[in-house]
Amino acid sequence: MRKSSTRQRRDRGAPNNHERWLITYADLITLLLIFFVILYAMSRLDLKKYDMLSQSLQMQFRKADSLLEKGSGIMEGNMDPAKYKTPAPSETPEPTPSNKPQREVKKQEQELQDLLKVIQKYVKDNHLENEVFVVDTPQGISIRLSDRFLFDLGRADLKRDSLPVLNRLSSLFDKLSTTISIQGHTDDLPIQPGAAFQDNWGLSTGRALSVLRYFVDVKELDEKKFEVAGYADTRPIAPNDKEADRQKNRRVEILVLRQN
Structure with a gap:
């Protein structure tokens, strides 16, 4: 047990x-x-x-x-x-940097700054601060022209009073070697029935073309240095909620491009 x-x-x-x-x-x-x-x-x-x-x-x-x-x-x-044989670092020829592009960029930048100063002085001397706005942007020198200064309501025919300003700009553009973009803009209000243009796209493009034709046909500038576009109300610079801001959006911008 x-x-x-x-x-x-x-x-x-x-x-x-x-x-x-x-x-x-x-x-x-x-x-x-x-x-x-x-x-x-x-x-x-x-x-x-x-x-x-x-x-x-x-x-x-x-x-x-x-x-x-x-x-x-x-x-x-x-x-x-x-x-x-793999060449040693000291035997590998290094490309000699060229100063030509730097000289061209520096020359172009000087041209833009000179243009900015001349237009600013012209606007101030002729008391056009409410109609012509010029500013230096990353893209280039922007010259903004109010539509009431250039055109009658809903039309794309240049006013006679705007021609002295366009004449002055054309004399400056003739000396430039860069591209100049002419851009038309409107507010968001629809075109009235019976107007010359069907919609804001046609109006903005027609106004930009009128400025271009004046530079090319009347002042005989080289057409190859210009480009033109109409943006309707797609690029506002102010809210389209009151008349004062809509007036800012109705404009033609001339952009003297800064080319890199």
């Missing part, structure tokens, strides 16, 4: 562990992971070392005293090692 109870206590004190296989499985997964990491590292090709090996093999194949039979190599001709 005493032996039997001792055996029972031993059986209860050392139960079987049914999860020991997890340790072996985890070790196997770890080893597989290491194996694939090593395979990935071995699969990466060092292009620089591969290129050096390729050149070395080519040189050996071309040498007349190689171990190949007849000693003439397996590639035609003799290889000139200097041809495959």
